[in-house]
Amino acid sequence: MPAKSKAQQKAAGAALSAKRGDTKKSDLQGAARDMYDSMSEKQLEEFAEGGRKGKPEHVDE
Numbered sequence: 001m002p003a004k005s006k007a008q009q010k011a012a013g014a015a016l017s018a019k020r021g022d023t024k025k026s027d028l029q030g031a032a033r034d035m036y037d038s039m040s041e042k043q044l045e046e047f048a049e050g051g052r053k054g055k056p057e058h059v060d061e
Contacts, residue, residue, distance in 0.1 A: 002050045005059040011035055012048035019044060 003009035008031070015035040017023045028036055035044060 003047050004055070005057060006055050007031075007058050009048055009050070009055070012039075012044050015039065016041065016044040016048055 003012055011031040012035055014023070014028060014032040018025045018028055018032075018036050019041045025033075025036060035047075039047070
């Protein structure tokens with residue numbers, strides 16, 4: 001399931017980077033830290049994939 005907004009996609013990308021060991025978990029904040037703790041690497045890949053063109057910056061849900 002791809003992200004519905006640019007913000008979700010960016011947070012998933014940051015969490016994925018930490019899961020892979022490219023960045024430190026301590027550098028994550030907010031939604032990215034929550035995603036790191038609650039989602040698998042595969043789920044994060046699916047969430048972060050796809051282009052950002054045409055997506056809103058934020059989605060209220």
